[in-house]
Amino acid sequence: MSEHLAPAGRVVLAGTPIGNPEDAPPRLAAALATADVIAAEDTRRLRRLCAALGVVPTGRVVSSHEHNEGARGADLVEAAAQGATVLVVTDAGMPTVSDPGYRVVVAAAEAGVRVTTLPGPSAVLAALAVSGLATDRFCFEGFLPRKAGERASALAELARERRTMVFFEAPHRLAVSLEAMGEAFGADRPAAVCRELTKTHEEVRRGPLAELAAWAGELAKIGEVTVVVGGAPESAADPQRALAEVLERVAAGERLKEAVADVAAATGWAGATCTRRRSQPAADHPPLTARR
Known part of the structure; x- marks a missing residue:
C-alpha cells in the first residue's frame, strides 16, 4: 500500500531529553498526553519523564526495546495502520540513533504507514x-x-x-x-x-x-x-617522508616499533612496517614498506 493511501494513523519518533527534563519541547509534552499508544524503551523512565513534565498519558503504554522490538513492531504498525497515533520514545535522545526504533520504521515504511518525527535534544x-x-x-x-x-x-x-x-x-x-x-x-x-x-x-x-x-x-x-x-590530518602519503620521520625519531632514541606505529597511524600508512638488516645499525636507513 502506498503511503498516500494509508489511513490517518502514524508513527511519531520523538526525541527525549538527554539529561535535563527542562530541555523537552512543548510538542513532546503534548504528544505524551494525547498519543493513542506510547512505545517506550523503559516504561519506568517514561513515567518519571511524564511526572517531571506534569503530563498524564491517556493512551496505552507498552515497552519496546532491543529485545522485543521485532515482535512489538508489528503490533505498533498495525495500530497505526488502523488510525492510531503511535509515539515511539527511548530513554534519551532520538529513537533509531543507537537506540530502538529502526525496526518499527522499516515495518511502517513497508506497510505504507506514515512515519514522522518530533525533534529533540541530541547527544x-x-x-x-x-x-x-x-x-x-x-x-x-x-x-x-x-x-x-x-x-x-x-x-x-x-x-x-x-x-x-x-x-x-x-x-x-x-x-x-x-x-x-x-x-x-x-x-x-x-x-x-x-x-x-x-x-x-x-x-x-x-x-x-x-x-x-x-x-x-x-x-x-x-x-x-x-x-x-578529530579526523585524520591531510597527508601526501609519501613513503619517503614517512621513512624520514621514522629515522628521525629512532635517532632521537625512540624504539623502532613504536616510531613506525605512530607514523603509520598519523600519515594514513596504517600498514607500514620497518625492518633492519642485521648488518646495519639502528641509525642507518632501514627499508620501509607501506601498503595502503
Whole structure:
C-alpha cells in the first residue's frame, strides 16, 4: 500500500531529553498526553519523564526495546495502520540513533504507514558543538565493539577517516576505548570526552587521546559519555617522508616499533612496517614498506 493511501494513523519518533527534563519541547509534552499508544524503551523512565513534565498519558503504554522490538513492531504498525497515533520514545535522545526504533520504521515504511518525527535534544550534536573540533564534516560511529579484536579492526578502518568522528561509550569502557583509539589513530590525535551533557555535573575534557585515556582511568565509572575525535590530518602519503620521520625519531632514541606505529597511524600508512638488516645499525636507513 502506498503511503498516500494509508489511513490517518502514524508513527511519531520523538526525541527525549538527554539529561535535563527542562530541555523537552512543548510538542513532546503534548504528544505524551494525547498519543493513542506510547512505545517506550523503559516504561519506568517514561513515567518519571511524564511526572517531571506534569503530563498524564491517556493512551496505552507498552515497552519496546532491543529485545522485543521485532515482535512489538508489528503490533505498533498495525495500530497505526488502523488510525492510531503511535509515539515511539527511548530513554534519551532520538529513537533509531543507537537506540530502538529502526525496526518499527522499516515495518511502517513497508506497510505504507506514515512515519514522522518530533525533534529533540541530541547527544551527538551537543557533544560535537562543544568539542572544539571541526564541525563542517562529521560521521557518527555509535558504540565500538566490546571485544578487543573487533574494536581494533573497527578503529583500523577509521584510521584515515578525514571527518570528525563521534562515538558513544559506556563509562566503564571509556579508558580502554580511548587507549585503543590512540593506538589506531595516534596518541596525539585531538579529541574531547563529553560526560553528563545538560546535567548538573556536565564535564567536557579536551586533549590528545593519550592524555584523555590516562585521565579516564581515574574517573568514577558512571555517567553518559560521548567521545568526539578529530579526523585524520591531510597527508601526501609519501613513503619517503614517512621513512624520514621514522629515522628521525629512532635517532632521537625512540624504539623502532613504536616510531613506525605512530607514523603509520598519523600519515594514513596504517600498514607500514620497518625492518633492519642485521648488518646495519639502528641509525642507518632501514627499508620501509607501506601498503595502503
